[in-house]
Amino acid sequence: MKKYILLVILISFVFAIHSESLNDEGSLMAVLYHQVAAEYQALCYQAYNLASDRLILLAGQNHTKPLAVIMDVDETVLSNSKYNALEVMRAREYPKEFYQWIEEMRSEPIAGALQFTVLADSLGIKIFYITNRRDHKQAATIGNLKKYGFPQAEPDQVLCKARESSKEGRRLQVMADYDVLLLIGDNLIDFAEYFAGDTIEERAEAVEEWQSLFGRRYIVLPxxxxxxxxxIITDFEYDLTPEQIREKRINHLKY
Ligand SMILES: [Mg+2]
Known part of the structure; x- marks a missing residue:
């Protein structure tokens, strides 16, 4: 009888984990793409191989200022897929916020990122890591980059977010003193202000307009x-119910 009760408790516990804490099937698949799809890994290598070839080519041309590259951090040089996995399994396993995760310095290198930064460094090119991690997480971000040997992860080259989310101010600050050869990121706002549209249409139009720069000046990670x-799919609303989120997603499907 005692054994039977224990078994029932165990089964209900396992069942509860699976039914309650998987808060979003969409996020589950999104994280799995990063963690199990070798195509994701291949896309990252593709981006960084292309970036390396472009870097060597562009660095060989004439320039008036010292050379630099601008790189985003999250999902560009460091992967947080384990954080996102913990978030999918949320509640009992990992009731923590992203800033606590940053403090733990557990983000791992994206495929190809380290080799690219080492190449840039060996060519004497300055690397600026421009991230929207907040200023007070700069030390942890530097610590995480250094843990894996990312070069030039120094306080004046890891530019975190002070007030504004736009990276334009920080980009212009770098561009005043350097010829920026490449910008590398996973979000269009990592590249230029003209991608900062608030609608799906504006973003798509900006990409159409600047299409010739992708793979040449802008390197995009998936x-x-x-x-x-x-x-944008959920109109920047953060307190929607799962049903409302699902409805907004479906409304954007084209068929
Ligand atoms: Mg990013």
Missing amino acids: NTMHGYWQK
Whole structure:
């Protein structure tokens, strides 16, 4: 009888984990793409191989200022898929916020990112990591980058977010002193202000207009887990019920 009760408790516990804490089937698949799809890994190598070839080519041309590259951090050089996995399994396993995750310095290198930064460094090119992690997480961000040997992860080259979310101010600050050869990111706002549209249409139009720069000046990494592309679907609203989120997603399907 005692054994039977224990078994029932165990089964209900396992069942509860699976039925309650998987808060979003869409997020589950998004994280799995980063973690199990070798195509994701291949896309990252593709981006960084292309970036390396472009870097060597562009660095060989004439320039008036010292050379630099601008790189985003999250889902560009460091992967947070384990955080997102913990979030999918949320509640009992990992009731923590992203800023606590940053403090733990557990983000791992994106495929190809380290090799690219080492190449840039060996060519004497300055690397600026421009991230919207907040200023007070700069030390942890530097610690995480250094843990894996990312070069030039120094306080004046890891530019976190002070007030404004737009990266334009920080980009212009770098561009005043350097010829920026490449910008690398997973979100269009990592590249230029003209991508900062508030609607799906504006973003698509901006990409059409500047199409010739992709793979040449802008190197894009895939990110199915988070980004403006997702926030726009739900109109930047953060307190929607799962049903409301699902409805908004379906409304954007074309068929
Ligand atoms: Mg990013």
